[in-house]
Amino acid sequence: MIDPKFIKENKAKVLANNKSRGVSIDLDKLLRLYDQRNEQQAEIEQKRNTRNKNSKTKPTPEIIKAMKTLGEELNTLEMNLRVTEDELNDLLYQLPNMNWVDTPIGASDQDNKIIKTVGEMSEFDFMALDHIELGLRLDLIDVEKGTALSGNRFWYLKNQLVDLEMALINFAWKKMRQAGFLPMAVPHLVREKAMFGTGFFPAEINEIYKVNPGEDDLFLIGTAEVPLINYHADEVLDLSQPKKYFALTPAYRREAGSYGQDTKGILRGHQFDKIEMVIFCEPAQSESCHQEILSLEESIYQALELPYHVVNICTGDLGAVAAKKYDLEAWMPGQNKYREITSCTNATDYQARRLNIRYSKDGKKELCHTLNGTVMALGRTMIAIMENYQSKDGSIMIPKALQKYLDFKEIKK
RNA sequence: GGAGAGUUGGCAGAGCGGUCGAAUGCGACAGUCUUGAAAACUGUUAUCCCUGCAAGGGGAUCGGGGGUUCGAAUCCCUCACUCUCCGCCA
Numbered sequence: 001m002i003d004p005k006f007i008k009e010n011k012a013k014v015l016a017n018n019k020s021r022g023v024s025i026d027l028d029k030l031l032r033l034y035d036q037r038n039e040q041q042a043e044i045e046q047k048r049n050t051r052n053k054n055s056k057t058k059p060t061p062e063i064i065k066a067m068k069t070l071g072e073e074l075n076t077l078e079m080n081l082r083v084t085e086d087e088l089n090d091l092l093y094q095l096p097n098m099n100w101v102d103t104p105i106g107a108s109d110q111d112n113k114i115i116k117t118v119g120e121m122s123e124f125d126f127m128a129l130d131h132i133e134l135g136l137r138l139d140l141i142d143v144e145k146g147t148a149l150s151g152n153r154f155w156y157l158k159n160q161l162v163d164l165e166m167a168l169i170n171f172a173w174k175k176m177r178q179a180g181f182l183p184m185a186v187p188h189l190v191r192e193k194a195m196f197g198t199g200f201f202p203a204e205i206n207e208i209y210k211v212n213p214g215e216d217d218l219f220l221i222g223t224a225e226v227p228l229i230n231y232h233a234d235e236v237l238d239l240s241q242p243k244k245y246f247a248l249t250p251a252y253r254r255e256a257g258s259y260g261q262d263t264k265g266i267l268r269g270h271q272f273d274k275i276e277m278v279i280f281c282e283p284a285q286s287e288s289c290h291q292e293i294l295s296l297e298e299s300i301y302q303a304l305e306l307p308y309h310v311v312n313i314c315t316g317d318l319g320a321v322a323a324k325k326y327d328l329e330a331w332m333p334g335q336n337k338y339r340e341i342t343s344c345t346n347a348t349d350y351q352a353r354r355l356n357i358r359y360s361k362d363g364k365k366e367l368c369h370t371l372n373g374t375v376m377a378l379g380r381t382m383i384a385i386m387e388n389y390q391s392k393d394g395s396i397m398i399p400k401a402l403q404k405y406l407d408f409k410e411i412k413k
Numbered sequence: 414g415g416a417g418a419g420u421u422g423g424c425a426g427a428g429c430g431g432u433c434g435a436a437u438g439c440g441a442c443a444g445u446c447u448u449g450a451a452a453a454c455u456g457u458u459a460u461c462c463c464u465g466c467a468a469g470g471g472g473a474u475c476g477g478g479g480g481u482u483c484g485a486a487u488c489c490c491u492c493a494c495u496c497u498c499c500g501c502c503a
Contacts, residue, residue, distance in 0.1 A: 042463070045472040052472090055484040056432055067483040191493095365460095 020315035033088040100324035106314030119307030130334025132265040167405035186227035189218040197355040199321035220252035224276035239359040242281035275375035286369035293373035307331040334387040344373030
């Protein structure tokens, strides 16, 4: 959420910002509602003052009569105020975050900027297979059974691929502990409030599973970011050191807008395991924290010796929450493409304002900045390993960094 | 799933329709005393919003929301959470 006061003082900036993100929100209407809200508020407070003054002791019958009328007026005014506030909040919730200074301006993912490339695209002197074929031949993935059980975009992972997932988790876990992040195990079902607070609602409401509508009204998390960021909701933090957490959870996603995309294999599913990290910090530190997250992600994929590049995501592709976002995309020979494997976001104070997460400095309380990043998307990392580490005989080598977590060095028939 | 009891300031805990943003105790902070400290004494001690250069003024907040009333921490409804008992359960 953006501070309405900021919008009032920087209307042109906000307008340009919205345009860069392909969002059109009626700012004049928003500001009109904001002024109207403040006027209505002032009128109500004035009338309440009168009432409070007359209610200190038992009033005379005449005053009671006058106060009764005043009370009715107040009721009407309060109702009007509520309507104004609802309309105002509706618009405020839709407003995306302000761009960071070096966020590339652009309309779609075509305009994302590749800022770094590490490693060489794997080349094979044989016909390289994709993870689906490899998974089938080595009995590692069963999509058909998953589909039969739960519908499309569900699958079973089997055998050494599951061992590999565990190894990846152990490997990443150790990295995160060494980097000073605190491990958390978190709820996977959350209230609507948590989804709004982290900015997933209203923008991505169609992407989220709702559980027992009308009864429990809980939502399945699409990322551990939601419970991790909400952990400090309504708190005043001591941020002399940034607070850093990570958690392993499944990510549940409806993939409502992606019919027909990536329908084969395990590239895009309704459920995948992911390790996620978040940082709470002072505003002055969020840029360096963002770099820290990015270099952690890079160090992980460098240790796995997977070729990747780093992308600075452009305004049109950012989503509502991010001021700036980097993606890591790994080279996937089977797809003949670089595909997203991690993503890290500087949300500045956008989530902190919605969730009222503050820190105190020199006796003053200010909104903090929040950041989040993928430590490891397990499914896609496994695809990258399968496709990059395949051999001519159809087996898959295990990256050196993972070998100490496994009792095999290759997956073969 | 069934029955009951709660939720008040940093903490403990009064208040049960008007002068209550809230007694009292503890804690914290400042001062007096002391070579220093402790003790004792004195004073200060919630948050948010609006307005103002400031001093100040106004409003809201006693778990959240709604209602009754001229007036709500206090009465009613509702939601959330906590606790006790019974049942079920990895």
